[in-house]
Amino acid sequence: MNTDPRRRDQPADHQDLAELLPAPGRPVLAQDRHRVLREHLMAHITHEHETTGEQAGATTTPPPSPARRRLVLVAAPLALAAVVGLGVVAVDSAHDGTSGSAAAGVAADRQKATRLLDRIALAAASRPAVTARDDQYIYTKSQGSAAELGVDFNSAEELAKHKGLFTPKPYNGAVQQEQWDSVDGKRDGLRKGVALADPSKKMTMGMEGAGYLTFRQLQALPTDPDALLKKLSGDAKGVKPARRTEVVVENLGAIVDDATLLPDLSAAIYHAMAELPGVRVVDHVKDAAGREGVGLTFKGAPKGYAWVFDPADLVYLGTTDAALMGVGVTDTTGEVPADAS
Template identity: 40%
Template sequence: MNPEEHEELARLLPSPGEPVLTSDRHDLLKDHLMRELTEFREFRDIAEPAAPEFLDVATAPAPGRRARAPRRRFAVIAVPLATAAAVVAAVLAGAVGSRTATTDADAVDLLDRIAEVAAAKKTVPVRDDQYIYVRTQGSMKFSDNDIRILREASWTAVDGKRSGLRRVTVLVGPPFRPRDPFSSYSKGTHDMRLSRDPNVTTFRELQALPTDPDALLEKIYAGTKGEGRTRQSAALEKIGDMLPDATLLPELDAALYRAAAKIPGVSVVTDAKDYTGRSGIGLSFKERDGRSVWVFDKKSLDFLGSADEALLDVGVADRAGETPAA
């Protein structure tokens, strides 16, 4: 370990003999538990789908998934409500003050380098009649004893005027059971229709966003007003949602990273892994459920996804259900 890393660890760790959690740790635990309560409530209120094999998911998002978010599909749904409420109360009672989060200078430098690499890529021509193809892998936790690993491909209409498709392959999960309200998340491959969701940003709407980082961040703040625990955490979630599609729009992609650099609470993770275990360099952001880590290839600085959801492929397809030619 070099002196700089040793100094950074010394700064992050509590001083010897501290008998209580730091205020940052209190905040992290409190945020995580509040998120658990929210996810449990959303999971409890989900209606039974109309059909097990082919669903219309415009108004029935995946368990735990907020309707606004197009990518953050693999959520944690656990913690009994009464227990979580009691623990939240204990954490709140023990919390003393809070610290102002600052942005790490190394993280800003890294985001700037990532932005430069992104901006140098070629813009991909996309027609209105085509679909944006995104393939990911993550997990969904229904209970302590029911965690399902999913590989998901989605096709969304470029202009947002046509239905898309979500193809979910459950790699680890229970066998199909008739009348199971979550049979679309049983082992095997299942197709679900993606109807137009006004809360999801279309590719054409992404193209219309400003590429000046300050103007872009203000627009994101305005569009996520009232969401999340703080406006910063809501903005980071929105930026994370847009990153996969934005890889096809170099100027916007670069602007998103530069906008993220202006949000406090980011730091570098020197040895990070995405959900599938691919190693890279990470950027850790404080969000309402603790820390979110974006992972990038150490050599190319390509976006690999996050510790919770790996980004496997992005492209343009002529038809829903078809894999992009290149």
């Protein structure tokens, strides 16, 4: 079955290395755990199949694409017992080859994107910088799909009733999400969600630990685009060149919301984005709150996905999956800043 003839006689080559540091332990994946993990994978796969099938029929809303989850995600995915950000992980297939465009088209696309990004960066840089104390919180208000924003209305008690394998139903409508993240990451944050169509559907969830990068860490990021790119593409090194843009844009996307409070960092993000191959302009798009704007997308992005900017003042509006409705600084969690409506 194995057609590579080299493989058979190769191990001898590494014999000395194996002696220097033999493989430790005999870790075994317990059978029951194997089963649990497999069934979850299968549930995910089947669920996604069904959902993509449904979406093919319905044309009203663009498919959510949590593959490009807008950061927010505090890094304890499994601990979300009370949380369970549910939803569909849409297939980001079918756009690996934007094959139609000729080389000239690509160059023109790129030039257009660079020009727009320059203007966006300029506009971003001219906004006032916001400062915050260590004991304060960065507030963001977003609107979009529940899955994308990590909002789920199943109560912890309800979830606790189910033992073992259980797949709660995701909420399919649009939600509004508010989040408070500790400036220095030393305090717990808070996330609230409410269904737009049904205000009785609510969620409140404590966010323990620091998020991806704290506001303090954002302030410490380099504001030189090249240095920033270097810093944020650490995990793109092993990635195939064709996918690098995708990875880096995701990392930039993870900080772009909070960065709206930091003009220099914002400008650096947009300048950095202009340096990524495959980034191009989409003229008319709507963010997840339905606001029209000019969009930026990139090679490998989920179908229809774009960052959206106000066509008049080039302010960042959010993405096609999650609109950014407000950003600000507060003294406590749960408090809504006056200037971020």
